[in-house]
Amino acid sequence: MSGHEHPSLKYMRKEVLPTAFCPGCFNGIVMNALFQAFEELEILDLKKYVFVSGIGCSSWIPSPYIKADSLHTLHGRAIPVATGVKLANPDLEVIVIGGDGDLASIGGNHLLHAARRNMDLVVIMINNLVYGMTRGQAAPTTPKGMITPTTPYGNPEEPMDVARLLASTNANYVAKWCISQYMFLKNSFKKVLGEIKRGFRFIEVYAPCTTFVIRRENKTPGQKLKELMNTCIGLEKLEKMPREERTKYIPTGVFKENDKPGFIDNYRQYVSISKR
Amino acid sequence: MCMKRMLISGNEAVAYGAIDAGCRFYAGYPITPSSEIMHMMAKLLPEHGGVFIQAEDELAAINMLIGASWAGLKAMTATSGPGFSLMQEGIGYAVMTETPLVVVDVMRAGPATGQATKAAQGDLMQARWGRHGDQYLVVLAPESPQEAYDLIIEAFNISESLRTPVVFLSDEFIGHGREVVFRKDPEEIQLVERRRPSDHEPLFGSDDPRIPPPMPRLGDGYYVLVTGSTHNEYGYRDVHSFETHYRLVKRLKEKIWGNIDKIFKYEVVGDPEGAEKAVVCFGSTCRSAKEAIEGMDDVVLIRLITLWPLNYDLLRKLLSNVSLILVPELSLGQLIYDVQQVVDSDVKVIGVNKVGGGVPIYPSEIKEALKG
Amino acid sequence: MFSIAYLGRGGQGIVFAATITAEALYEKGYYVAQLQNYGASVRGGSVLGYVVADNKPIKNPFVEVFDVMIALHEEGLKRWKCLVEKSKKIIVDEKLVKSEVSGAIKVPLSSIAEEEGVYQALNLVAVRLAFKVLGITGIDEVMDKLLKNRKNYDLNKKAYMIGKEIVIFRDFGTE
Amino acid sequence: MSKVFTVEVNGLLCKGCGICSEICPRGALVMDGVNSETGYPNPKIVGECVGCKLCMWFCPDQAIVVIKKG
Structure with a gap:
């Protein structure tokens, strides 16, 4: 090997590589986009960044792979822990990385309330459509009809559109990208890390589970990636389509963008009242 | 002052x-x-x-x-x-x-x-x-x-x-x-603060289990790995090995029980040497119990301030001379199991139990029960 | 050591009566302990509030024998029968308590309060009466200060002073 | 073969998922043989690399780097 190294590796704990993710798992691509955003923002050391995750495959991204302070917490509880960290030391930028089951199901209440508070957190939700770590059971994001171990006759429930739901809250930034939209995703990370630096910033990444979604469709991760390049389309483009066409596509884009004071600012204001 | x-x-x-x-x-x-x-x-x-x-x-x-x-x-x-x-x-x-x-x-x-x-x-x-x-x-x-x-x-x-x-x-x-x-x-007021780490000290392990590892603050550059999964001394997850898990939970147990001398607090009213009867209690219930035993030379009262870890050896020693023990509790009886555990089977251990309605255990009830 | 208990119904301000009694005695330099037993709702249900006071730290606030108990409600008397029976001086409201309580003296507290237009502050009539029955003197200035810090001073003060005028035709050792 | 760009593969990190070879717009990468250390096939450059870096960004295992020659 010559000395060339993947640019992401400088943000990673190399001693624990290769990662424990399945071959072709899209989690690694999310990491690349995130690290490229850091690099382009010229943030080379993540000392002042704290990563908080819950339980699930995507929760393993920061713990142990990112070289930064990380808290690998209980299932669903990443957001409250992150809230505690941020409140206790607002100088730290706190980033939550989790899956759809972790953040939207067992942690759904925390997600809503953090968004309601416009809590100063970056939340990255990797939506792999299932509970990947426990063998692909149905999640709140699983499409209707999908066969999983807990829905052997096809999922009878409608999935939850987490990004749209959060767009209706007090959150500052809500975006949803597909893993195939790498550049958009990276730019979105740049936006919430470098530009909108306060409030609740939520990015959903649509990245179907390699093992329990893609393989069940008899596809390879590469094939799925290419397919997603066609099925994930921007919100505006989707709206121009006839209604019956729309269901075939996955809407992506920025659902909401704001730069209102976050909870930390509001809390400081509140405390100043107490001191008067 | x-x-x-x-x-x-x-x-x-x-x-x-x-x-x-x-x-x-x-x-x-x-x-x-x-x-x-x-x-x-x-x-x-x-x-x-x-x-x-x-x-x-x-x-x-x-x-x-x-x-x-x-x-x-x-x-x-x-x-x-x-x-x-x-x-x-x-x-x-x-x-x-x-x-x-x-x-x-x-x-x-x-x-x-x-x-x-x-x-x-x-x-x-x-x-x-x-x-x-x-x-x-x-x-x-x-x-x-x-x-x-x-x-x-x-x-x-x-x-x-x-x-x-x-x-x-x-x-x-x-x-x-x-x-x-x-x-x-x-x-x-004397305050104790958590110990901060010196350079490369492990954050989740120590040679002497009674000495807790130091704790850094997030953002101080330790790249700390905190996980609720089984982890080694440096915080790296290890969810497979028997040794890592055993070492971790054993140390966590030792950390508490090994420091029992520092943690265990209690109050003794009366003379455990000369007493024939005892009252073992905790919390607000003890106040009625103390009133009840006022003037009774043959009763010793042991109030547990620390309820866990419990110094069983000490409790055994304090209760070694008595033949009747009352355990008043605002429950159907939980502390009583600890007391039963430290005395011989011929010692009478009686619960004075009351719960609900916001009614305290009154001194008269303890006095009555002390009659045996 | 002495103790005062108020017994009533949710909404009568029984806890407040105990609170202000405790505060007044505290201001007078006593060690006090105040406890109450009540339900979750503001109205209805029986409420017991009591205060123990002493010149030295209070060892046990769970008293069984109250020096004076003032009952403004029927239901509580049944519920706390054991405590009521042991109380040294029991005063029950003539109108609000229908049943016979042995050893109790009936006083038209609520009727007087109603006549005087201070029915809402019936609890404070009871407070002053308790002080009177126990012979606690020099407490009116302290109470005045405490009532001034709270809402409805005029009404409360008037009610409180009525308690002083209530005459009890039995030798309870009045002030 | 490319004149300006080429790729370098870290065989120890590569899990042989094949994303790089499928995503390469020039079809310049093929999955080839099996790495004896990991048991996974690794990509090998067979065509002209134009330096788009898609394989690098889409590599979930940070195993492939696009480098400029010389």
């Missing part, structure tokens, strides 16, 4: 004590009969440069404490039975990750919603064993508002020095009872 005299409830005393102990973070969810602690912290913390947040539920509250504690603040929450149940998973995580924090449980009659405004002492076993897996923490119980103030400071000190969650078992009588409490001057 310049102590401030106040007429306050035990709940308010806990809040003042926490502030004086250096607590600067509170997250909680309202629940009777603990809410006054939350009200006071909401008022006091902003004045003292601390942070108060009303969480969306108890699950969030306990986890916010964990985050704040790792970010460097002393953190506390207060709740009652139903909320305490919800906090258990977070407390378990705090045990596993060695996160110092204080959980106040103002006990009310349960199970489930039970009787929200009525005192009880039925959470003793839950405080000790409410979580899954091998886990040990410290449980303290005051008997009065004054002791609630003094002991909550001790709770923070134990929590910081041993890097452990501490459960503080108050009850509705103490929490809502208003009494004269003397608040100490800051100079009079």
